[in-house]
Amino acid sequence: MKKQTLSFTLNDQAESIEIAPRTRLLDALRVDLGLTGAKEGCGTGDCGSCTVLLDGKAVNSCMILALQAEGRDVTTIEGLGKPGSLHPIQQAMIRSGGIQCGFCTPGMVLSLKGLLDQNPRPDEAAVRVAISSNLCRCTGYSKILDAAKTVIDGRMPPGAADGNDGAVGSRMARTDALEKVTGRAVYAEDVQLPRMIYGALVRSPHAHAKLLSIDTSAARQLPGVKAIVTGRDVEMGYYGYEVRDQRVFALEKVRFVGEPIAAVAATTPDIAREAASKVKAEYEELPAVFDPEEALSMGAPLVHDDVNVYEFDWESERKGNLCYKIEIGEGDVDKGFEEADQVIEGSYETPEAHPGAIEPHSSTAMVDSSGRATIWTTTQKPFAFRSYLAAALKRPLSSFKIIPTHIGGGFGGKLFPCLEPYAVLLAERSGLPVQMTLTREEEMGATLLRHPSKVELKTGVKRDGALVAQRVRMLFNTGAFGPYGPNTAALASLMASGPYRIPNLEITGLIAYTNNVPNGSIRCPSGPQMAFAVETHLEKVARAVGMDGLAFRLKNAWEDGDTTCTGQALDAVSVKECLQKAADAVEWGEPRTPGVGKGLACNWWVSGTWGTQTLIETNEDGTFRLISGCVDMGTGGMTTSVLQMAADGLGVPVESIQLVRGDTDTLPWDHGHGGSRMVFTIARSAYEAAKNLKQQLLKEGADYLEASVDDMALENGQVFVRGDASHSMPLAKICYNRHKKHGGPMIGVSSVLDDAPATTKAHPIGGLPAPSFCAHAVELTADEETGEIAVTRYAAAHDVGKVINPTGCEGQVEGGVAMGLGLALMEELREVNGKVLNPSFADYLLLTAEDMPPLKTILVERPASEGPFGAKGVGEPPIAPPTGALANALAEAMDVNVERLPLTPEEVVSLIGARRS
Amino acid sequence: MINDFEFTQPRDVSEALEALAEKGRVMPVAGGTNVLVNMKRAPLETDLLVDLTRLEALEPILSDNGRIRLGAGVTFARLLEWRPGGAVEGLMGPMCVAFAGPLIRNLATVGGNLCDASAAADASPPLLALDACVELESATGGSRTLPLPAFFQGVRKTARRATELVTGIEFSKPEDDERWFYYKLGKRKADAISIVSIAMTVKLAGGKVERARIALGAVAPFAMRVPEAEGILQGEPLNDSTIAAAAATAARESRPIDDFRATGAYRRQMVEALVKRGLNEVARRGK
Numbered sequence A: 001m002k003k004q005t006l007s008f009t010l011n012d013q014a015e016s017i018e019i020a021p022r023t024r025l026l027d028a029l030r031v032d033l034g035l036t037g038a039k040e041g042c043g044t045g046d047c048g049s050c051t052v053l054l055d056g057k058a059v060n061s062c063m064i065l066a067l068q069a070e071g072r073d074v075t076t077i078e079g080l081g082k083p084g085s086l087h088p089i090q091q092a093m094i095r096s097g098g099i100q101c102g103f104c105t106p107g108m109v110l111s112l113k114g115l116l117d118q119n120p121r122p123d124e125a126a127v128r129v130a131i132s133s134n135l136c137r138c139t140g141y142s143k144i145l146d147a148a149k150t151v152i153d154g155r156m157p158p159g160a161a162d163g164n165d166g167a168v169g170s171r172m173a174r175t176d177a178l179e180k181v182t183g184r185a186v187y188a189e190d191v192q193l194p195r196m197i198y199g200a201l202v203r204s205p206h207a208h209a210k211l212l213s214i215d216t217s218a219a220r221q222l223p224g225v226k227a228i229v230t231g232r233d234v235e236m237g238y239y240g241y242e243v244r245d246q247r248v249f250a251l252e253k254v255r256f257v258g259e260p261i262a263a264v265a266a267t268t269p270d271i272a273r274e275a276a277s278k279v280k281a282e283y284e285e286l287p288a289v290f291d292p293e294e295a296l297s298m299g300a301p302l303v304h305d306d307v308n309v310y311e312f313d314w315e316s317e318r319k320g321n322l323c324y325k326i327e328i329g330e331g332d333v334d335k336g337f338e339e340a341d342q343v344i345e346g347s348y349e350t351p352e353a354h355p356g357a358i359e360p361h362s363s364t365a366m367v368d369s370s371g372r373a374t375i376w377t378t379t380q381k382p383f384a385f386r387s388y389l390a391a392a393l394k395r396p397l398s399s400f401k402i403i404p405t406h407i408g409g410g411f412g413g414k415l416f417p418c419l420e421p422y423a424v425l426l427a428e429r430s431g432l433p434v435q436m437t438l439t440r441e442e443e444m445g446a447t448l449l450r451h452p453s454k455v456e457l458k459t460g461v462k463r464d465g466a467l468v469a470q471r472v473r474m475l476f477n478t479g480a481f482g483p484y485g486p487n488t489a490a491l492a493s494l495m496a497s498g499p500y501r502i503p504n505l506e507i508t509g510l511i512a513y514t515n516n517v518p519n520g521s522i523r524c525p526s527g528p529q530m531a532f533a534v535e536t537h538l539e540k541v542a543r544a545v546g547m548d549g550l551a552f553r554l555k556n557a558w559e560d561g562d563t564t565c566t567g568q569a570l571d572a573v574s575v576k577e578c579l580q581k582a583a584d585a586v587e588w589g590e591p592r593t594p595g596v597g598k599g600l601a602c603n604w605w606v607s608g609t610w611g612t613q614t615l616i617e618t619n620e621d622g623t624f625r626l627i628s629g630c631v632d633m634g635t636g637g638m639t640t641s642v643l644q645m646a647a648d649g650l651g652v653p654v655e656s657i658q659l660v661r662g663d664t665d666t667l668p669w670d671h672g673h674g675g676s677r678m679v680f681t682i683a684r685s686a687y688e689a690a691k692n693l694k695q696q697l698l699k700e701g702a703d704y705l706e707a708s709v710d711d712m713a714l715e716n717g718q719v720f721v722r723g724d725a726s727h728s729m730p731l732a733k734i735c736y737n738r739h740k741k742h743g744g745p746m747i748g749v750s751s752v753l754d755d756a757p758a759t760t761k762a763h764p765i766g767g768l769p770a771p772s773f774c775a776h777a778v779e780l781t782a783d784e785e786t787g788e789i790a791v792t793r794y795a796a797a798h799d800v801g802k803v804i805n806p807t808g809c810e811g812q813v814e815g816g817v818a819m820g821l822g823l824a825l826m827e828e829l830r831e832v833n834g835k836v837l838n839p840s841f842a843d844y845l846l847l848t849a850e851d852m853p854p855l856k857t858i859l860v861e862r863p864a865s866e867g868p869f870g871a872k873g874v875g876e877p878p879i880a881p882p883t884g885a886l887a888n889a890l891a892e893a894m895d896v897n898v899e900r901l902p903l904t905p906e907e908v909v910s911l912i913g914a915r916r917s
Numbered sequence B: 001m002i003n004d005f006e007f008t009q010p011r012d013v014s015e016a017l018e019a020l021a022e023k024g025r026v027m028p029v030a031g032g033t034n035v036l037v038n039m040k041r042a043p044l045e046t047d048l049l050v051d052l053t054r055l056e057a058l059e060p061i062l063s064d065n066g067r068i069r070l071g072a073g074v075t076f077a078r079l080l081e082w083r084p085g086g087a088v089e090g091l092m093g094p095m096c097v098a099f100a101g102p103l104i105r106n107l108a109t110v111g112g113n114l115c116d117a118s119a120a121a122d123a124s125p126p127l128l129a130l131d132a133c134v135e136l137e138s139a140t141g142g143s144r145t146l147p148l149p150a151f152f153q154g155v156r157k158t159a160r161r162a163t164e165l166v167t168g169i170e171f172s173k174p175e176d177d178e179r180w181f182y183y184k185l186g187k188r189k190a191d192a193i194s195i196v197s198i199a200m201t202v203k204l205a206g207g208k209v210e211r212a213r214i215a216l217g218a219v220a221p222f223a224m225r226v227p228e229a230e231g232i233l234q235g236e237p238l239n240d241s242t243i244a245a246a247a248a249t250a251a252r253e254s255r256p257i258d259d260f261r262a263t264g265a266y267r268r269q270m271v272e273a274l275v276k277r278g279l280n281e282v283a284r285r286g287k
Helices: A025-032 A088-096 A105-118 A124-130 A142-153 A177-181 A269-278 A333-339 A382-393 A420-430 A440-446 A485-495 A527-544 A549-556 A575-585 A641-650 A678-705 A731-741 A806-825 A881-894 A905-913 B013-020 B035-041 B076-081 B086-098 B110-116 B124-129 B227-233 B240-253 B264-285
Strands: A004-010 A013-019 A051-054 A057-060 A073-075 A197-203 A209-215 A225-230 A243-246 A260-266 A280-285 A322-330 A342-350 A362-367 A373-377 A400-404 A434-437 A453-461 A467-479 A504-513 A596-605 A612-618 A624-628 A657-659 A712-715 A718-721 A724-730 A747-752 A772-782 A789-799 A855-860 B006-008 B026-029 B048-051 B061-064 B067-071 B133-138 B142-147 B152-154 B165-172 B179-185 B196-205 B208-217
Touching (some): A013 A025, A051 A105, A057 A105, A088 A105, A088 A177, A105 A124, A209 A260, A225 A269, A225 A420, A243 A322, A260 A420, A322 A485, A333 A453, A373 A382, A373 A420, A467 A485, A467 A527, A485 A504, A485 A527, A527 A549, A527 A596, A527 A881, A549 A596, A575 A772, A575 A789, A575 A855, A596 A881, A612 A641, A612 A678, A624 A641, A641 A678, A678 A718, A678 A724, A678 A731, A678 A747, A724 A731, A772 A881, A789 A806, A789 A881, A806 A855, A806 A881, A881 A905, B013 B026, B013 B165, B076 B086, B076 B110, B086 B124, B086 B179, B110 B124, B124 B179, B124 B196, B196 B264, B208 B227, B227 B240
Parallel strands (some): A004 A073, A197 A434, A624 A657, A789 A855, B006 B048, B026 B048
Antiparallel strands (some): A004 A013, A051 A057, A197 A260, A322 A504, A342 A453, A362 A373, A596 A772, A612 A747, B061 B067, B133 B142, B133 B165, B179 B196, B196 B208
């Protein structure tokens, strides 16, 4: 192909390169010019992560051919501000907390610059419009709008992060904000290695078929192809989470549309995809099953011939397409229904949903001469990935070294291997480093999704509103494989009563295999599904007994001493406080205006835990290295709260603690980032390690000063005898002496693995440590004719136990509300015959800045009895209540019965058509 | 998967027309916001890509003797800043606000939007309601103009010949008392592909409809007028019964399909509701 010359101005410098005409401006910047600040989230102009300024105007660099920029002026994030001389927008983004995972940040900053250069004093509506093409999945846009306001007003908003005051409770800015806001942070696809080639997958076009043969000969003949691998060339083992039912390639049969059957590597991504399309497979189609009820019925096609051959950690009935079944209960439900004055039934459904990270999966692997693989990848669980890979490829754990890159949004979508095994196999066969990145279409069409649910509820209630009995049947469709199905059902069983006292409970959870795309463990797994079912249903129950939704909930809500369905006794219960505060924020008690609806929903959730180990090591100058194997998927807990608590435990300024970034060879083992565990588990471990190290420092000081360790203190960089300032020693000197004269650093260590709180009934998950509680309230109107919903007010009250970093906590709530509202209003992956119909950000919609309603975040502090400071998890719970709160507000506004999500305009119109009388 | 084509960037219209007349497969590209989406999904079926972004002659918006001419290369961002007043602004303004998002508006052109001829193309309904014509030029065939309904020929299919370039869009400036209505129904507030969009202009005289143009997007293979519904209104006053009849007729005339954005039934129901809403608003605005 003939190359053509592109001459243009790039970040104020004249630039001239030879490129193929097909090269997009984005590729020219990222690949040819090495400027990786512009990201590719979709490649179809729907996400804005590739935004650059073209002659001062913000545009998608994926929508322009590089040659179209001939003679023009292009500004990328690298040209905007550098560390030390940041643009005011960049400063404001750091200080306001407008950055979480950071993947959208360069584009967001440039869109704001494009606006402010044209109009230095836009109102908030204009700012929302200007960033409405830039999708952010983390922040809910609130803090980005704060940042814009900061710049427009020329001053800090009240309470914004001011420098790195790292005290517990302060708004310390995240320590990785600078590299993210300047576009320097390295994400998985930014990794570039010498001689690197690119991989692509060959995927099944059938939902269920025998795989008769694979012919790779035509693909092999394509110039540039370096390696091809199929399931027949590899020794494969089964891998998974609770259940090991999956192999990296389909072998005898394919079980879902998109299941990998082969992988190809070539010198360019285009050739790799071309070669993948030339791999020919012969199939014999089999009857398929897509509906989970049908899958569990007699005579349904079997997705797996015998589910009992797979290793499984939990006890369960398993047969046919039943992947997992959980049953738990309390009292006598039938007797409870007899005692009840009314018994209300309902059935509620939620669709398949995507985690929606803007960064697609990407992995790069290199295999050394001993056969050991190094893998740069976007993962929430680097250590677990070693063991998944070891099982999948039947090799020792030590064969894999995982280098976690920055994660451009996780949300549970990066808890399980995606491209890693294929990249390793291709790197091995080609002898070259191999990078693989999913297209947005593959990302939406064939990665782990949120389980669709069908929840049936039957509830008995007394005339006075007291709940007496509830039977719940929950059915989740896990698709062709069940890596996280059992976990989802087990968590759902805990949520089936909501945070309410119900003396008689009967809960059944079922996970069905089908020939759909497999589902995973997406942020707050089962939470939004259960909050929708339980909270929508209980509102119906409240209406049946003529009670106000708030009064009904306050009557039945848990209090200290109440027990969950597993018999776990609860303390630090704050449901009522959250309910009251959220309700007050939308003026719940005020008389209703016709057509305006208000809705409430609450939820409870787990805080962590799983094991981790943190080390804090002295440097010879009296500063410290904090070493943890936990990655930060973008929430920022690692780069704020963990450091804040470590600094508090040591009694040193937070700036003196450096967070070590490493890999699975060098860092201590950790379970991974998920389960709302960053503060509760990791920061706690850091705090304990800090206290442990402080004790060692005091001891060292005491020995030098010939004092008792009990009399020692550490303040202002000095270790001294309390009450005797003349007996002191600089921290730096203690560390120096130790390093140079006494054999190396001092290391504080802490391993955390909580014993789960006691339960009276057996349950695979058991007691939940430090449960958190929350309540959301919403006000909305809906267009009677078109069904469009306008959310006019939203309040979210969250009990976080203790606020370690307010900016971080608010960011989790705001971003979680945005995600929950998306699930309530617009997010739905539609599969027909196992094929996803809308695998793009054009048709799988996330909330934009214009859709985000005014939000009031209320942080409640009811400290947990466990751990220092009493902090509880906040990462996951905010996404659960919006589904129920929206449904309840709509039910009130339009007098309808909501039974499924999302509440698209069409769904609302159909509800109005079937209006309850 | 492999896109292999040459690229040329003509400096003026005649150079562009010559390029389009070259042998082999030739494809023009303007803002690129459709062409590059297509290119991401499958190789472009072209040997030569002709970039139109340097054709200054396609950029002006002219108003002369009661005629308005939009250069085909006018971007939606530029259209959004345009303040022609009256029905033109009343239709084009909100259409531009609802068109994709600001990043795409900075690139996409009105000519490109019409040539892509998506059923849901946002520019089509307002321009149909303004009775616009498309100007086409070619190196050998001179120029011709086609009314929009004749320009649209099928799903992403137009009357443009491969050697032709759409250079402008022309329509008569409506009189000051022309009334209008615009609505785009999508699944979210910004950057949504329309489920249904509607644009109408209505001229009333003596309390009766002298002329109504009602245009619909996303409810047929390409944007359409609803001549029967318009005919029902002709010479009639706007009252509950004429409005209801026109709305029901428009719904019948629409040919929506089921897709994951909406069912055909809902789209048809929305055509009726929005035509009714529009005509009611038009009637109210006169009082």
